Amino acid sequence: MSVQNEVRIVEVGPRDGLQNLSDLVSTADKIDMIQHLAACGFAEIQAGAFVSPQAIPQFQDMSAVMEGVKNIRRATLTALVPNIQGVRDALRCGLKKINFFFSVSRSHNINNVRQTPDASLTALEGILSEIRPDSSLAVRVDIATAFGCPFEGPVAIPTVLDYVEKLAGLGVLEMTLCDTAGLGNPRLVEALGRQCIRLFPEVTFGMHFHDTRGLGLANILRAYEAGIRCFDGAVGGLGGCPYSPGASGNVATEETVFMFEEMGISTGIDLPALLAAALKIREKLSGAIFRSALLDAGLPAPRGALK
Amino acid sequence: MSVQNEVRIVEVGPRDGLQNLSDLVSTADKIDMIQHLAACGFAEIQAGAFVSPQAIPQFQDMSAVMEGVKNIRRATLTALVPNIQGVRDALRCGLKKINFFFSVSRSHNINNVRQTPDASLTALEGILSEIRPDSSLAVRVDIATAFGCPFEGPVAIPTVLDYVEKLAGLGVLEMTLCDTAGLGNPRLVEALGRQCIRLFPEVTFGMHFHDTRGLGLANILRAYEAGIRCFDGAVGGLGGCPYSPGASGNVATEETVFMFEEMGISTGIDLPALLAAALKIREKLSGAIFRSALLDAGLPAPRGALK
Numbered sequence: 333m334s335v336q337n338e339v340r341i342v343e344v345g346p347r348d349g350l351q352n353l354s355d356l357v358s359t360a361d362k363i364d365m366i367q368h369l370a371a372c373g374f375a376e377i378q379a380g381a382f383v384s385p386q387a388i389p390q391f392q393d394m395s396a397v398m399e400g401v402k403n404i405r406r407a408t409l410t411a412l413v414p415n416i417q418g419v420r421d422a423l424r425c426g427l428k429k430i431n432f433f434f435s436v437s438r439s440h441n442i443n444n445v446r447q448t449p450d451a452s453l454t455a456l457e458g459i460l461s462e463i464r465p466d467s468s469l470a471v472r473v474d475i476a477t478a479f480g481c482p483f484e485g486p487v488a489i490p491t492v493l494d495y496v497e498k499l500a501g502l503g504v505l506e507m508t509l510c511d512t513a514g515l516g517n518p519r520l521v522e523a524l525g526r527q528c529i530r531l532f533p534e535v536t537f538g539m540h541f542h543d544t545r546g547l548g549l550a551n552i553l554r555a556y557e558a559g560i561r562c563f564d565g566a567v568g569g570l571g572g573c574p575y576s577p578g579a580s581g582n583v584a585t586e587e588t589v590f591m592f593e594e595m596g597i598s599t600g601i602d603l604p605a606l607l608a609a610a611l612k613i614r615e616k617l618s619g620a621i622f623r624s625a626l627l628d629a630g631l632p633a634p635r636g637a638l639k
Numbered sequence: 640m641s642v643q644n645e646v647r648i649v650e651v652g653p654r655d656g657l658q659n660l661s662d663l664v665s666t667a668d669k670i671d672m673i674q675h676l677a678a679c680g681f682a683e684i685q686a687g688a689f690v691s692p693q694a695i696p697q698f699q700d701m702s703a704v705m706e707g708v709k710n711i712r713r714a715t716l717t718a719l720v721p722n723i724q725g726v727r728d729a730l731r732c733g734l735k736k737i738n739f740f741f742s743v744s745r746s747h748n749i750n751n752v753r754q755t756p757d758a759s760l761t762a763l764e765g766i767l768s769e770i771r772p773d774s775s776l777a778v779r780v781d782i783a784t785a786f787g788c789p790f791e792g793p794v795a796i797p798t799v800l801d802y803v804e805k806l807a808g809l810g811v812l813e814m815t816l817c818d819t820a821g822l823g824n825p826r827l828v829e830a831l832g833r834q835c836i837r838l839f840p841e842v843t844f845g846m847h848f849h850d851t852r853g854l855g856l857a858n859i860l861r862a863y864e865a866g867i868r869c870f871d872g873a874v875g876g877l878g879g880c881p882y883s884p885g886a887s888g889n890v891a892t893e894e895t896v897f898m899f900e901e902m903g904i905s906t907g908i909d910l911p912a913l914l915a916a917a918l919k920i921r922e923k924l925s926g927a928i929f930r931s932a933l934l935d936a937g938l939p940a941p942r943g944a945l946k
Binding site for chain 1: 787789792820821822824825826827850851852853854856857859860861887891894897898901902903930931932933935936938939940941
């Protein structure tokens with residue numbers, strides 16, 4: 333079996349990077365952010381979330397944001413949705429792909445979406461039967477706390493595999509294992525990644541890491557070695573989950589791209605353009621914490637340039 | 640051939656972490672820093688450098704610092720030395736181990752120590768013949784810019800191997816490949832590490848990474864996979880090289896320890912003690928930049944503690 337060497341990087345900054353901010357970002361700034369990112373070559377950008385404005389006020393202007401980015405052709409724009417109402421809103425806004433999400437950890441899912449993991453799966457089943465006739469809507473499912481829960485501690489691999497099996501049984505073909513609280517380590521990442529790929533070869537698995545304790549890129553590297561070829565990142569290392577104590581920013585997209593490109597593994601992203609976009613976004617989002625060594629240091633000078 | 644699973648972490652914060660600061664750290668604060676670190680279980684701590692006070696004023700009080708840490712028994716204290724004068728000063732202060740250093744890149748070595756790499760090797764030869772009768776002084780040689788030069792760009796693997804061979808010919812049995820300017824990537828790290836170990840099985844190789852562009856831990860992970868078992872780190876991610884444009888801090892020791900311990904690989908370091916020490920050191924060194932996600936986030940809560 334041949335394994336592809338290229339990786340697909342999904343930019344989730346406009347969603348996971350903004351969700352945690354107490355200040356509301358203006359609709360214009362969100363549109364600018366997504367437009368800047370779309371110009372860097374991403375095949376997929378998570379543009380926001382269709383959630384209750386009471387729960388997360390940051391995304392109350394999703395319709396206006398999606399209207400402002402409807403010119404984008406190359407990148408597939410996606411949004412996080414927790415329920416059927418979110419799916420309907422996403423369809424009304426013309427989205428071609430949604431990310432349903434739930435936590436395998438009961439405490440975390442109840443904190444996050446006020447229901448048990450199994451209730452979330454029942455909701456997903458309802459969503460899938462409603463949208464199946466409209467085959468143009470792709471579905472990715474984000475499996476949160478797959479590497480540990482901030483409330484319950486370690487999550488056993490068989491627990492995650494059980495949920496993967498249930499999702500596969502519902503016909504879900506794309507799943508993202510999310511290290512919501514930054515609790516993964518390379519050994520666990522490799523073990524879970526290898527088992528998922530071996531047991532469910534029909535599913536495309538991605539991974540989503542937070543860099544809470546600095547292990548983000550090391551986890552991505554081991555995941556790649558295990559055969560994972562799709563990774564989320566947030567520009568500038570923005571973000572975090574408001575319901576996960578200690579969950580600081582996502583792994584920085586530009587550092588992920590840099591690592592792979594330096595290793596000769598193609599991402600399809602224009603890295604200088606991404607760094608330029610990151611600087612523009614950082615200028616606008618003055619209330620946000622950017623955590624990216626590469627963004628601070630810049631790319632290495634071309635050979636001999638500093639002589 | 641069995642490969643040991645434990646890793647040896649050398650704390651270099653008191654040297655590489657302070658060298659870059661424009662403010663002089665008081666002798667008392669340096670002694671405190673080394674004492675705090677020595678209590679965490681390190682087998683080796685780089686306590687400073689015996690260099691010209693004109694070149695690096697930060698280390699002008701090395702004699703007083705060494706006097707203040709002479710009670711330390713468990714950790715071997717080392718110091719960076721560029722020449723025979725430094726070796727004599729180190730011996731006078733009672734050091735049992737020195738780190739000689741030079742860059743394989745001509746431009747960088749001239750910038751750093753005002754001589755060519757080959758002139759540095761000649762100096763080392765003189766040092767080794769002077770100290771050989773005193774067999775109690777161990778010598779580690781730090782090979783700077785082994786993964787790239789901030790002035791000249793990429794450094795070819797055969798260039799590094801040539802210098803390793805010359806050092807081995809001089810009887811040097813411990814060498815550290817240093818990513819002085821944060822230009823290494825996991826693929827290069829693995830390739831150089833594997834070749835060094837294969838060609839020079841009698842030599843113990845370590846690696847020293849700066850986290851300039853975020854790849855520090857990913858590089859360490861791949862180096863480990865290649866068989867490297869000794870890594871430098873600076874508490875809190877302090878440091879950088881004043882002669883390397885863009886060379887920000889070292890990889891944070893506590894993140895390195897955390898990664899290995901989470902993977903079940905023993906470091907011998909008391910991680911909670913190290914984090915406590917890092918917080919105390921951060922309080923004292925108000926002018927320094929600490930860059931460590933783990934230090935900011937803290938260790939994961941014990942299972943169930945947040946329920």
